[in-house]
Amino acid sequence: MILEDLSDSQLLKLARRDAAAFEALIRRHAPRVHALATSLVGAASADDVVQEVFFSVYRNLARFRFEAEFSTWLHRIALNACYNQLRRKQPEPISDLEPVLVSPLESPECLAERSQLRELIEAGMRGLPPEQREAFALREFSGLEYAQIAQITGAQLGTVKSRINRAKAALRSYLTARGVVPEGELHV
CATH class of the missing domain: 1.10.10.10 (Winged helix-like DNA-binding domain superfamily/Winged helix DNA-binding domain)
Structure with a gap:
């Protein structure tokens, strides 16, 4: 079974007992969560927020009731983590909102x-x-x-x-x- 081919719901059910399924969820959703965190708290704090988000998701996997989409639940957790980070310290300048694709031909x-x-x-x-x-x-x-x-x-x-x-x-x-x-x- 190839985990990347499974839906979020299928991965969530497996992730409750299989670390590889949870890692597949992280690989699938971490870039978007990181982009959101970067846009709200800055690049220097984004990695910490992403780590906090996925730690919280892992701790609360058993509580997810499949009443909403996983991405909706995940982004709510991400927003809460961003707001917690902003309360803990002053916002940092936001940088790298988008990956810079550098072409060798770009001046x-x-x-x-x-x-x-x-x-x-x-x-x-x-x-x-x-x-x-x-x-x-x-x-x-x-x-x-x-x-x-x-x-x-x-x-x-x-x-x-x-x-x-x-x-x-x-x-x-x-x-x-x-x-x-x-x-x-x-x-x-």
Whole structure:
């Protein structure tokens, strides 16, 4: 049996007695959880948050009742861990919101522009209201659907869509005021 071919529900049932199944869940979901943590607490604290999240998931595997999707439960735990981290200490500057894919053909000017843009987006995100930042991060960094975000945050679907749209508009305005005009839909 190839664990990577199993659904989250199947892996969860196996993970209660099989460490390899739990490791498969970690491999599947850790990149998104890390991206979310990085967007909310900064790169320096993201690894600690991810470790805390998966430790909490492991401790509470027996309590998962399969009433919601695993990813919804996981992201709620991740948000709670991020908020705990933020309460423990001041937020660090967010960096590396997206992996930098460096092409040997990419010029130093392009790399510098990308770095500057990433810093501007980070600063703009820090200025968003927490509800908007949370919804935007879940959508853009974790790739969750609006319905999943509504379930995680406890907000109505329309409220989630509104928060994300307001966050995008605020970031677009922030970037434009600093001389960067995003083309098309704002994605980070």
